[in-house]
Amino acid sequence: MRSKAVPDIVISRLPLYLRTLSHLAAEGKTITSSQELGQRLGLSSAQIRKDLSHFGEFGKQGTGYDIEFLQQQLKKILKVDRRRDVCLIGAGDLGHAIVLHHEMLEERGFHLVAVFDHNPRKIGKTIGHLEVIDSEAMPTIIRDQGIQIAIIAVPARSAQSVADTLVEAGIRAILSYAPITLNVPEGVQVQYIDPVIHLQHMTYYL
Amino acid sequence: MRSKAVPDIVISRLPLYLRTLSHLAAEGKTITSSQELGQRLGLSSAQIRKDLSHFGEFGKQGTGYDIEFLQQQLKKILKVDRRRDVCLIGAGDLGHAIVLHHEMLEERGFHLVAVFDHNPRKIGKTIGHLEVIDSEAMPTIIRDQGIQIAIIAVPARSAQSVADTLVEAGIRAILSYAPITLNVPEGVQVQYIDPVIHLQHMTYYL
């Protein structure tokens, strides 16, 4: 019998814990507590202990958590304990910004291996360390290299058909910057980034 | 007596409803239902009706919702029924991408009025329709123009001090692309965009 799945809302907080642990480590700390983590993140210490308890026991009573150790454990849980290949679709302004800041990805468990676009004027051009590849070659490259994660940075009108192609080629997780809800089969993960949604959320409180 | 506050999780869905209504309108539809909206967003129809019921009655039994009308009402609720000025701090690659795609903001209730940077090599340069202004002038401009919303696109190490300056100058809502939790006084809204958080969340399910 499979044990009950961990709630997605718990999973969604683990990357934040990981990020905060990096910051603490960068400040020279080696030990932290659920209280300190909670304070940094605006969460209760009980919630942090509860979240971690879904996966095991990582702390010591009276002492707290070893930062290095907890980082390793969280990386293992999130499956970012090894580098994961990512491809990017769309070599527009946003695509450029993403490629040029790929260290942000590399530092945190991802490796940007290819950029695709179908605009003939962009194909063959170099952005940072990567050459823009014709979208035609995308399925083959994704399949051959076993890439599982893709970032969509194309206009909203092309996003669904790009997503279809990606899924067909074997992509299992999509981060989309297009402001539309994508239709994907069961088992394919999708997350969205739409800055305007956040702005409109905040204006409610003005 | 003030009526009980609407849960933030409800507020966070309203921008998604608004976005989906635009899409339906763009497809030529004039009427929709809680069921159709739910289907598009992957939510139950009951949830959509419940969410809307916090603010009033916007539909007709047997018919559904007039798209145009519901859009207007949601815009009013979210206070994006008039254009809101936004300023941007950071004229790096990400800042460039944001300015060059400002139509995305304009179409959905925001108006990008200024870009700031403190790098002398960037000050005075033009990005799209805007000239990069020295950060020194930022507080004055924010105050004089009554800007309430800011987007932070600077490196993590400068984000907190930028936020402090913004708050001091009167900014009430901050959208930050820096991967750190910002400390701001009660009453100032902050939202974050960190693509890596989403990627790490998805890898859990791979």
Next chain:
DNA sequence: TAGATTGTTAATCGATTAACAATC
């Protein structure tokens, strides 16, 4: 030892869902 903090249980709190009368 005394002080601190974990992991876990039970209680509380809040959000989602199902169901249906009202009514267009």
Next chain:
DNA sequence: TAGATTGTTAATCGATTAACAATC
């Protein structure tokens, strides 16, 4: 009228919090 869909109530479900024994 018959069919459809809303707005709302009550029931269910799930997440957060408080509290504390265990123990470093």
